[in-house]
Amino acid sequence: MRIKVISPDIVTYGAMVIGGVLEQEGYDTSISRVIEDTDADILILSLYSTQHLLDTRIKKAIRFQKERGGRCYVGGPVSADPSMVLGELSPDAVVVGEGEITISRLVLEGPSPDIPGIAYMKEGEMIVTGSSPPSPMTRPLPLIPPDIGDQNIRGANVYIETHRGCVGGCGFCQVPRYFGQEVRSRSIEDILTEVRAFKDAGVHRISISGGTGSLFASQYGRMNVPAFIQLLQGIAGVMGPKNLSSPDIRVDCITDEVLDAIRDYTIGWVFFGIESGSEGILKKMRKGATVDQVREAVKRCRMHGLKVAGSFIVGYPGETADDYQMTKDLIEELALDDVFVSVAEPIPGTPLADLVLSIPQEENPVYVPHTGEYQALGLSEAEARAFDLMLHADLHKPRFTMTDDRTFNLYLEEVRKQGSDILRSTEVLLRYS
Numbered sequence: 119m120r121i122k123v124i125s126p127d128i129v130t131y132g133a134m135v136i137g138g139v140l141e142q143e144g145y146d147t148s149i150s151r152v153i154e155d156t157d158a159d160i161l162i163l164s165l166y167s168t169q170h171l172l173d174t175r176i177k178k179a180i181r182f183q184k185e186r187g188g189r190c191y192v193g194g195p196v197s198a199d200p201s202m203v204l205g206e207l208s209p210d211a212v213v214v215g216e217g218e219i220t221i222s223r224l225v226l227e228g229p230s231p232d233i234p235g236i237a238y239m240k241e242g243e244m245i246v247t248g249s250s251p252p253s254p255m256t257r258p259l260p261l262i263p264p265d266i267g268d269q270n271i272r273g274a275n276v277y278i279e280t281h282r283g284c285v286g287g288c289g290f291c292q293v294p295r296y297f298g299q300e301v302r303s304r305s306i307e308d309i310l311t312e313v314r315a316f317k318d319a320g321v322h323r324i325s326i327s328g329g330t331g332s333l334f335a336s337q338y339g340r341m342n343v344p345a346f347i348q349l350l351q352g353i354a355g356v357m358g359p360k361n362l363s364s365p366d367i368r369v370d371c372i373t374d375e376v377l378d379a380i381r382d383y384t385i386g387w388v389f390f391g392i393e394s395g396s397e398g399i400l401k402k403m404r405k406g407a408t409v410d411q412v413r414e415a416v417k418r419c420r421m422h423g424l425k426v427a428g429s430f431i432v433g434y435p436g437e438t439a440d441d442y443q444m445t446k447d448l449i450e451e452l453a454l455d456d457v458f459v460s461v462a463e464p465i466p467g468t469p470l471a472d473l474v475l476s477i478p479q480e481e482n483p484v485y486v487p488h489t490g491e492y493q494a495l496g497l498s499e500a501e502a503r504a505f506d507l508m509l510h511a512d513l514h515k516p517r518f519t520m521t522d523d524r525t526f527n528l529y530l531e532e533v534r535k536q537g538s539d540i541l542r543s544t545e546v547l548l549r550y551s
């Protein structure tokens with residue numbers, strides 16, 4: 119049987135793991151980031167964005183597959199709301215949650231009420247067969263596409279998974295809902311075997327994902343610092359420290375030893391999800407960290423010779439002009455080496471999505487027209503704040519950056535895209551609420 123796994127535009131690590139599981143079971147499996155018609159017996163789409171549910175290329179590939187009598191299954195983070203996936207894309211089934219165990223049975227048996235962790239339509243009714251079993255942390259090698267070395271995700275060819283789950287419960291984030299709040303870690307030996315395989319396949323730069331890197335091997339919410347250091351040391355031994363990043367980290371998950379290890383075994387950057395300078399908004403976001411903890415964490419990173427980047431979310435429902443000003447003030451104060459700005463996106467299955475569904479449109483900054491300084495640009499309030507914050511952050515980086523016309527237009531294009539994508543996602547959410 120021939121199986122094609124497609125992960126649109128970026129081959130995600132999760133898609134490669136599913137490909138590896140199927141290949142190990144003896145199926146003739148291939149993987150690609152190109153969305154195209156296929157002559158495989160089974161098409162598996164690994165989808166990680168709500169935008170994929172509206173993507174005409176994906177709809178066409180599924181239609182083609184079904185018309186020629188092949189089967190099509192969808193999995194990945196979009197499965198948080200299987201009714202949306204079935205309604206928008208009409209695959210034969212959706213793999214809900216972690217798919218490593220479920221996909222094998224689905225491929226072998228086809229959709230059936232006996233397989234836990236799937237959703238499918240039968241005689242006009244949606245059947246959901248409970249939750250998927252958590253996947254074991256030992257697994258076959260991922261199926262690596264031959265062009266992996268050309269892929270670029272925030273500077274890395276691939277983000278590998280060292281553990282699943284996050285002790286945080288941020289209201290906008292899917293990680294604790296998809297993988298749970300208990301951390302399940304892989305063995306260092308397995309991770310290093312995989313890193314060698316990626317290197318052999320042409321990967322130059324690896325990044326560690328998993329919500330918060332330093333939670334690797336943690337138990338009952340307590341960090342296992344020696345294991346994290348050993349992990350970084352091991353991967354750097356294969357790739358070289360200049361080719362490893364361990365970016366995402368919670369401000370309350372650092373120690374001096376963790377920071378020294380990041381400095382010694384990686385490219386030397388830490389990436390904090392700071393989100394807001396307003397305590398009120400951080401509480402609304404369920405961030406579980408305070409602005410003072412952010413200040414302290416940034417200071418400590420600098421003392422350990424690390425560069426610090428921060429991500430911020432604007433346009434969260436309930437964010438007032440004063441809240442937004444506090445975020446601007448914090449950026450000015452911290453003078454971060456890099457800043458990433460996003461408009462709050464209601465990802466299905468998250469508390470933020472529930473919040474967005476519960477408020478009238480006129481209270482959602484994504485729908486409110488901006489009437490201030492950028493009115494002539496025709497932005498929503500959320501887009502205007504994102505645009506303004508990008509410009510503001512450039513002014514307050516340690517290395518002063520002049521915003522020229524090109525950057526101005528890039529930022530404008532970026533916020534318009536974010537705004538329109540989020541409007542489209544919100545419309546889908548509303549349709550299936």
Ligand code: SF4
Nearest residue numbers: 284286288291293329
């Ligand atoms: S700390 Fe990061 S991974 Fe964990 S819930 Fe918050 S945003 Fe998600």
